Amino acid sequence: MTDIASRWESDVLPSLSGLIEIPAVSPAYDPQWWEKGHLLAAAEHVRQWIATHDGLTAEVIERPGRTPLLFAEAAGPAEGGTVVIYGHLDKQPPLGDWSEGLGPWQPVVRDGRLYGRGSVDDGYAAYAAVTALTAGRAHARTVLLLETCEESGSVGLEDYLADLADRIGEVSLVICLDSMGLDYERLWMTTSLRGAVQATVTVRILDTPLHSGVASGIVPSSFRIMRQLLDRVEDSATGAVTVPEMNVPIPAIRREEAALLAALQPGVGASFPLTGTARRVSDDDVELLLNSTWRPTLSVIGAAGMPAPEVAGAVLRSATTLRLSFRTPPGVSAEAAAGALTKILTTDVPYGATVEVSDLMLIDGWDAPAPAPWLTAALDEIGSQVFGKPNATVGVGGGIPFIGMLAERFPAAQFVVTGAVGPDSNMHALDEFLNLPYAYRLTEAIALLLAVHAQS
Numbered sequence: 001m002t003d004i005a006s007r008w009e010s011d012v013l014p015s016l017s018g019l020i021e022i023p024a025v026s027p028a029y030d031p032q033w034w035e036k037g038h039l040l041a042a043a044e045h046v047r048q049w050i051a052t053h054d055g056l057t058a059e060v061i062e063r064p065g066r067t068p069l070l071f072a073e074a075a076g077p078a079e080g081g082t083v084v085i086y087g088h089l090d091k092q093p094p095l096g097d098w099s100e101g102l103g104p105w106q107p108v109v110r111d112g113r114l115y116g117r118g119s120v121d122d123g124y125a126a127y128a129a130v131t132a133l134t135a136g137r138a139h140a141r142t143v144l145l146l147e148t149c150e151e152s153g154s155v156g157l158e159d160y161l162a163d164l165a166d167r168i169g170e171v172s173l174v175i176c177l178d179s180m181g182l183d184y185e186r187l188w189m190t191t192s193l194r195g196a197v198q199a200t201v202t203v204r205i206l207d208t209p210l211h212s213g214v215a216s217g218i219v220p221s222s223f224r225i226m227r228q229l230l231d232r233v234e235d236s237a238t239g240a241v242t243v244p245e246m247n248v249p250i251p252a253i254r255r256e257e258a259a260l261l262a263a264l265q266p267g268v269g270a271s272f273p274l275t276g277t278a279r280r281v282s283d284d285d286v287e288l289l290l291n292s293t294w295r296p297t298l299s300v301i302g303a304a305g306m307p308a309p310e311v312a313g314a315v316l317r318s319a320t321t322l323r324l325s326f327r328t329p330p331g332v333s334a335e336a337a338a339g340a341l342t343k344i345l346t347t348d349v350p351y352g353a354t355v356e357v358s359d360l361m362l363i364d365g366w367d368a369p370a371p372a373p374w375l376t377a378a379l380d381e382i383g384s385q386v387f388g389k390p391n392a393t394v395g396v397g398g399g400i401p402f403i404g405m406l407a408e409r410f411p412a413a414q415f416v417v418t419g420a421v422g423p424d425s426n427m428h429a430l431d432e433f434l435n436l437p438y439a440y441r442l443t444e445a446i447a448l449l450l451a452v453h454a455q456s
């Protein structure tokens with residue numbers, strides 16, 4: 001057993017298991033988070049563990065009305081710039097009944113997996129970072145930023161970063177341990193993230209509902225008007241989102257990466273639970289990858305103004321409300337996209353109906369800048385040394401709001417966005433687990449990366 005694996009088993013697993021036992025659900029899913037104190041307890045639990053390691057100090061910081069942040073520091077030379085390692089301690093809610101013998105707040109090690117909510121997303125990150133920092137290799141001064149609001153959109157993180165700017169210092173490398181790979185065979189680097197525009201759209205045609213036998217054919221249906229409005233922003237035959245402000249040219253390098261990834265892992269989405277004879281939007285893996293990472297998409301994620309079918313009366317409803325969720329490619333300004341969307345939906349509305357667009361939620365995407373030559377060389381070398389296989393890159397279809405914040409705050413820094421989540425980790429779902437052998441190797445890779453950075 002390597003030194004890192006044995007340290008995981010003797011030092012990390014007992015404390016990480018304790019962290020899993022804390023129901024530190026992210027504030028968006030637990031309005032009573034402050035009274036309950038679980039987020040603070042999680043931060044304090046990890047602070048105490050970090051403080052048992054020589055060369056590290058840790059402090060829990062609380063801004064009024066915000067969830068706490070755990071700030072830790074590993075002493076080291078700072079001339080080449082500080083390293084920032086990011087992770088988060090808040091968790092998704094349990095979701096439902098976990099499998100026999102498992103539970104969200106019940107750490108279970110079985111077949112090389114540590115089960116429990118927040119094991120892989122993202123409790124392991126702090127532990128992997130500290131184990132890498134204390135592995136006996138060189139490292140520069142390193143700051144750990146462990147927030148407790150990631151699953152709720154990192155509300156308040158920007159203010160923490162501003163407050164801590166002096167203590168963080170000049171940053172030359174940011175390592176984010178909250179992303180994912182598509183297998184456990186290699187080191188995965190995230191090269192892009194999509195953004196999002198969510199909006200609630202209401203089409204109102206009547207002040208009160210009417211008998212549909214009396215009014216239909218005279219008063220237009222609010223649902224039909226909604227269909228026409230949606231046709232302005234999405235081609236219903238292909239799913240292409242046609243708002244110009246939501247589309248970008250796809251960079252050649254990202255197309256090449258998608259082709260490489262499709263060759264490495266054919267059958268994109270083939271494991272999704274498509275029902276009956278249902279099929280994917282295309283059989284072309286490269287197009288599917290680009291669709292889900294570099295093209296905008298629309299999902300209707302909620303509706304109001306409609307009764308459930310079993311209690312629906314024969315009325316012409318007065319209004320239809322839909323919650324629209326657009327995923328937007330990197331490079332799209334969510335604010336500009338939302339402005340364009342609002343204009344399209346509220347201009348020249350059929351039959352003069354009233355359209356209201358409200359409750360916008362905006363996230364910008366992220367496209368990784370080209371890594372510095374030293375970093376590319378280091379990652380190539382580390383990937384083959386630790387995993388015996390070349391690294392792979394992946395574009396991620398979801399958004400991680402803090403990456404944009406960190407990129408803006410540390411414009412000169414190099415970014416390594418990776419993580420222990422694999423294709424079957426059940427992140428956000430039932431039976432979440434951390435693949436332990438992968439976590440050990442990822443820890444080793446971080447230790448090596450820190451050493452190369454310290455010497456670069």
Ligand SMILES: [Zn+2]
Pocket residue numbers: 088121122150178
């Ligand atoms: Zn996460």
